[in-house]
Amino acid sequence: MTEQPIGALIFALAVAMAPLLLELPPWAVLWSLIAWSYILLRHKYNWPQPGRIVRLLLFCLGVVAVLLSSGMRFDGGDFITLLAVMAGIKPLEVQSYRDSMVTVFLACFLTITSLFVFESLAMTLYLFVSVWVTTGVLVHLNDPKTELRQHFRLSARLILVAIPLMLLLFLLFPRLSGSFWGTPWSRQAHSGFSNTLRIGDVSRLALNNAPAFSASFTSSLPRASQLYWRGIVFQRFDGRNWSPVSAPQPRQTQIQGTEKAQYTIMLEPHGYRTLFALDLPLTAHGVATVYEDQTLRTRLPVRQRFNYNLTSILDAQEVPIQEASPLTLKLPPGKNPQAVALGKLWAEKFVEPRARMQAGLQYFKEHDFSYTLQPGTLGTDSIDDFLFQSRKGFCEHYAASYAVLMRAAGIPARIVGGYQGGRWNGVGKFFTIRQSDAHVWCELWFEREGWVRVDPTFVVAPERIDQVRNQEAMAGGQQPVQNWLQTDWISMVTMTWEAINIRWNMWFMGFSAEDQIALLQKLGLSLGRQGSWLLVMVLPSLFILSLLVLRWIKRRLQRTEPRDRVHELYTQFLQKTAQAGLAKLPHQGPLDYAAFLRQNAPELHEEVEEITRLYIELRYRRQREEKSIQQLRHCVKKFQPNP
Amino acid sequence: MIRFVARTFYRLVGQSSIPVKLGLRNIFILPTGYGFLFLLLLVAMLLGSINYNNNLGFLLTFLLGSIMLSSMMHTYGMLYGLQLVTTETTPTFAGEPALIEIHVQGNGRLRKGLHWSFSRQQGTEQHVDPTERTRVAVPLPTTQRGLYQTGPLRIHSEYPTGLFRAWSRIETNEEYLVYPKPISASLPVSESDFGTGATTATSLPGVDDFAGLNAYQPGDSPGRIHWPSFSRGQGLHVKTFTGLRGGEQVLNLSLIPGSDLERKLSILCYHILAGERQQTRFGLQLPGHPLLPPDTGRAHRNRCLRALALFTPR
Numbered sequence: 002m003t004e005q006p007i008g009a010l011i012f013a014l015a016v017a018m019a020p021l022l023l024e025l026p027p028w029a030v031l032w033s034l035i036a037w038s039y040i041l042l043r044h045k046y047n048w049p050q051p052g053r054i055v056r057l058l059l060f061c062l063g064v065v066a067v068l069l070s071s072g073m074r075f076d077g078g079d080f081i082t083l084l085a086v087m088a089g090i091k092p093l094e095v096q097s098y099r100d101s102m103v104t105v106f107l108a109c110f111l112t113i114t115s116l117f118v119f120e121s122l123a124m125t126l127y128l129f130v131s132v133w134v135t136t137g138v139l140v141h142l143n144d145p146k147t148e149l150r151q152h153f154r155l156s157a158r159l160i161l162v163a164i165p166l167m168l169l170l171f172l173l174f175p176r177l178s179g180s181f182w183g184t185p186w187s188r189q190a191h192s193g194f195s196n197t198l199r200i201g202d203v204s205r206l207a208l209n210n211a212p213a214f215s216a217s218f219t220s221s222l223p224r225a226s227q228l229y230w231r232g233i234v235f236q237r238f239d240g241r242n243w244s245p246v247s248a249p250q251p252r253q254t255q256i257q258g259t260e261k262a263q264y265t266i267m268l269e270p271h272g273y274r275t276l277f278a279l280d281l282p283l284t285a286h287g288v289a290t291v292y293e294d295q296t297l298r299t300r301l302p303v304r305q306r307f308n309y310n311l312t313s314i315l316d317a318q319e320v321p322i323q324e325a326s327p328l329t330l331k332l333p334p335g336k337n338p339q340a341v342a343l344g345k346l347w348a349e350k351f352v353e354p355r356a357r358m359q360a361g362l363q364y365f366k367e368h369d370f371s372y373t374l375q376p377g378t379l380g381t382d383s384i385d386d387f388l389f390q391s392r393k394g395f396c397e398h399y400a401a402s403y404a405v406l407m408r409a410a411g412i413p414a415r416i417v418g419g420y421q422g423g424r425w426n427g428v429g430k431f432f433t434i435r436q437s438d439a440h441v442w443c444e445l446w447f448e449r450e451g452w453v454r455v456d457p458t459f460v461v462a463p464e465r466i467d468q469v470r471n472q473e474a475m476a477g478g479q480q481p482v483q484n485w486l487q488t489d490w491i492s493m494v495t496m497t498w499e500a501i502n503i504r505w506n507m508w509f510m511g512f513s514a515e516d517q518i519a520l521l522q523k524l525g526l527s528l529g530r531q532g533s534w535l536l537v538m539v540l541p542s543l544f545i546l547s548l549l550v551l552r553w554i555k556r557r558l559q560r561t562e563p564r565d566r567v568h569e570l571y572t573q574f575l576q577k578t579a580q581a582g583l584a585k586l587p588h589q590g591p592l593d594y595a596a597f598l599r600q601n602a603p604e605l606h607e608e609v610e611e612i613t614r615l616y617i618e619l620r621y622r623r624q625r626e627e628k629s630i631q632q633l634r635h636c637v638k639k640f641q642p643n644p
Numbered sequence: 645m646i647r648f649v650a651r652t653f654y655r656l657v658g659q660s661s662i663p664v665k666l667g668l669r670n671i672f673i674l675p676t677g678y679g680f681l682f683l684l685l686l687v688a689m690l691l692g693s694i695n696y697n698n699n700l701g702f703l704l705t706f707l708l709g710s711i712m713l714s715s716m717m718h719t720y721g722m723l724y725g726l727q728l729v730t731t732e733t734t735p736t737f738a739g740e741p742a743l744i745e746i747h748v749q750g751n752g753r754l755r756k757g758l759h760w761s762f763s764r765q766q767g768t769e770q771h772v773d774p775t776e777r778t779r780v781a782v783p784l785p786t787t788q789r790g791l792y793q794t795g796p797l798r799i800h801s802e803y804p805t806g807l808f809r810a811w812s813r814i815e816t817n818e819e820y821l822v823y824p825k826p827i828s829a830s831l832p833v834s835e836s837d838f839g840t841g842a843t844t845a846t847s848l849p850g851v852d853d854f855a856g857l858n859a860y861q862p863g864d865s866p867g868r869i870h871w872p873s874f875s876r877g878q879g880l881h882v883k884t885f886t887g888l889r890g891g892e893q894v895l896n897l898s899l900i901p902g903s904d905l906e907r908k909l910s911i912l913c914y915h916i917l918a919g920e921r922q923q924t925r926f927g928l929q930l931p932g933h934p935l936l937p938p939d940t941g942r943a944h945r946n947r948c949l950r951a952l953a954l955f956t957p958r
């Protein structure tokens with residue numbers, strides 16, 4: 002049994018595992034490191050190879066440790082841990098070629114798991130590095146005597162040759178939409194807004210800097226004050242939690258307006274059915290249904306990053322105006338008495354509903370309210386606590402208490418959850434909206450107007466929206482060049498990277514069955530489902546054929562390159578003598594042949610002598626002189642034997 | 645069953661024999677066990693990618709698949725264009741592998757991982773140089789003396805990834821001779837069956853007694869050169885010996901006791917080899933065959949061994 006290249010194998014495993022490093026529990030990383038260093042140092046210090054029983058024990062120990070650390074709940078993440086633990090101890094038992102091959106396959110498997118965990122451009126690039134190393138090691142296993150470095154070169158060549166076919170397969174391989182089994186792979190199933198809103202939820206989100214979605218506009222950019230990304234509408238309030246209506250109906254009414262916005266959103270998976278759209282969405286082009294509370298919902302939860310096109314009307318008016326549901330006036334009895342009392346006071350004082358609305362906003366402005374991410378805890382009558390005591394809160398506090406006040410004042414009110422603003426990326430020309438941009442605001446219902454957006458937070462913290470405006474002004478070109486130069490290069494680089502990522506995610510990660518059909522139609526290859534399978538059959542053969550043709554061309558080129566001019570000239574000479582009926586016999590060397598010609602055609606003697614002399618000189622001397630070749634050419638050209 | 649299928653297959657595709665340049669007609673390629681395992685892995689990856697609709701997963705799967713295909717081309721290329729020029733055989737002794745030498749030309753490509761074999765049990769691994777002519781000595785196990793024909797030569801390569809095996813099967817009908825295995829045993833003395841033995845005994849060169857130095861003549865064994873005199877600058881001299889028993893010897897099969905013919909032939913083989921080494925004159929008498937008169941030298945030895953190898957009792 003030959004010695005297996007353990008070092009190379011461990012290298013391949015480590016490269017495949019590297020992206021998972023932060024996903025794995027620290028003990029699993031340590032586990033692998035210890036096992037690998039043992040194997041690598043084994044020969045140096047003459048440590049024994051672990052026996053079968055030890056390996057079995059280690060295996061059991063690993064499985065138990067994974068189960069314990071997962072708390073007996075086995076999900077995708079623990080599967081990765083298990084894989085890493087196995088990859089850690091696999092090199093301990095590598096003794097034969099077979100073990101080595103299996104280890105390489107394990108490395109391939111590790112690579113694909115890391116792809117399922119991270120979907121980004123960086124990971125895409127890393128994928129090629131990982132495959133390059135794994136293939137190099139695979140070649141090394143099959144030819145252990147040659148240096149590893151040469152195998153990496155071969156591996157790079159294999160990959161370069163494979164890339165065109167890979168791209169074609171990627172574009173043309175028939176895609177199925179939907180999944181066969183189970184819940185898809187995801188570490189955290191849900192992010193962003195949930196279906197109930199409790200005070201404190203949104204401020205927790207505000208600390209999360211992960212991107213929620215990005216939006217790029219085909220129409221003109223909306224103003225900063227219009228960047229309200231609507232998600233969920235909460236109408237029910239039980240004193241603690243706000244929740245949407247349980248069975249919403251699809252929208253029956255129309256919306257009208259003059260300012261149309263057309264844009265594409267690329268949504269990060271959040272595990273809910275909610276889609277985000279600017280107020281108010283006109284249509285989601287079949288991706289989702291618009292409900293009567295002007296929200297968009299898909300049929301299935303969003304578990305994959307995906308793109309959708311939207312049309313919104315920014316100054317929308319609903320026609321005909323829908324009656325407000327009685328739910329939007331309801332307050333839980335006995336809760337928050339002070340707030341209810343204040344609302345009722347306004348209802349008596351102001352006849353006009355608009356005046357009551359203003360009174361509410363005025364209240365926030367006049368009293369000493371502040372906008373903070375650490376509002377502190379509130380008692381059971383949380384609205385009362387906030388309005389009359391702490392007066393420190395986040396957008397959710399303002400929206401919730403404002404809605405309660407307005408309901409008490411007899412105006413139908415509801416809370417809308419979504420995002421507000423976004424960071425403009427000047428490089429990629431899109432907005433990035435992060436979880437920290439999460440926002441809640443209110444909508445009030447007025448006669449003849451319908452639902453109107455009112456953002457009480459704006460009264461307290463206008464800078465939240467101004468901030469966006471500044472960025473927009475910068476990107477919008479008001480002071481263009483100078484500002485770009487002034488922005489520090491780090492933010493420039495991050496913006497560019499973000500832009501590339503978004504572009505990449507848009508057309509690569511989002512490439513779907515529909516895109517494929519569109520592409521094929523564009524190419525004039527609409528063969529239908531069966532037809533595209535046919536294409537897949539044909540592709541590899543085309544690939545092989547093109548490789549053969551390339552190789553053949555290369556050979557032809559190589560063959561003609563080092564022309565043996567001396568030989569060519571001598572052949573010409575031989576052709577001439579052959580025409581004269583004095584063909585050279587195979588056994589005759591040049592000198593023999595010259596002698597033979599001398600006997601049979603003495604009149605050619607001098608020329609033949611000269612040609613033979615030059616030929617031998619050129620053929621067998623170390624250095625070839627261009628002059629001699631010219632001379633030979635001249636002689637052969639002149640040579641005219643009479644038949 | 646498998647063997648039958650294989651035979652029918654090879655008969656249908658036609659046979660090639662040396663000299664040959666391997667090409668589309670006589671190279672076959674199939675995934676190895678690991679190749680199939682890898683395919684299985686790819687299918688699993690594809691299913692996973694479809695299920696999770698993960699485009700990166702698709703990309704990896706297609707990349708690995710394409711690499712597999714391009715490595716197939718590489719493996720095929722290890723044999724494609726390989727030229728087998730001639731074969732050469734040398735006799736061997738039963739039990740030792742016969743080495744069949746094959747002269748091959750790489751035709752511009754370094755061909756790695758080539759495994760050459762005539763039988764499943766024994767083969768050799770040797771790469772072929774791109775430009776220079778390479779000689780590959782393929783071992784062939786032997787058990788019995790006689791004249792044999794080499795069967796089909798199998799060349800295969802799994803380089804570079806081990807996922808595919810390209811192979812070629814070339815008919816070679818080269819004859820090779822297997823001498824009996826030499827067995828050391830004493831021989832009944834059969835000096836001078838002709839009656840001339842006694843008189844010539846003392847004068848013949850032998851091995852036992854040192855008789856002096858003679859001037860070196862071409863053809864003398866290098867082992868007998870007297871180096872001390874050469875180092876003294878006295879020119880090349882060889883040591884000469886006289887045999888005590890000396891004389892001519894005729895090795896006669898029927899004089900060896902025992903009933904096992906093969907063993908008797910083996911004993912004769914040993915003595916032929918010993919006789920050649922000791923430069924005695926020996927002849928060979930096999931029943932039913934003409935006598936090989938006593939002689940010395942390599943050619944004579946080979947003639948005797950050949951007679952042993954081919955001997956059939958009448």
